[in-house]
Amino acid sequence: MKLLLDTHTFLWAIIDDPSLSLATRDAIADPANEVYVSTASFWEIAIKYGLGKLPLPEEPDRYLPAQRTAAGFELLTIGEAEVCQVHRLPAIHRDPFDRILVARTGF
Numbered sequence: 001m002k003l004l005l006d007t008h009t010f011l012w013a014i015i016d017d018p019s020l021s022l023a024t025r026d027a028i029a030d031p032a033n034e035v036y037v038s039t040a041s042f043w044e045i046a047i048k049y050g051l052g053k054l055p056l057p058e059e060p061d062r063y064l065p066a067q068r069t070a071a072g073f074e075l076l077t078i079g080e081a082e083v084c085q086v087h088r089l090p091a092i093h094r095d096p097f098d099r100i101l102v103a104r105t106g107f
Helices: 007-015 022-029 039-050 060-071 080-088 096-103
Strands: 002-005 034-038 074-076
Touching: 002 007, 002 022, 007 022, 007 039, 007 060, 034 039, 039 060, 039 096, 080 096
Parallel strands: 002 034, 034 074
Antiparallel strands: none
């Protein structure tokens, strides 16, 4: 199965935060699953870091790729096709980062 982690799940996974449910931990650890994190999540984290709302041990350009690689997560990029499809999504998510993750789930 392919798993696309949202921003919080990615952050919780790389620091082993207890907020991550056991079922989610098991799914991420299952070698049969392919685990992805989106460049949209890196974008969101970098913005929050720059605003002083999200402390990280290192600057995002060093920390995030290193943590993603160490965790064995694949990088899922976003392109013009996904960006141009966002307007077709139902108004379930107002957050633009969540919307692009939903638009990208067809990977």
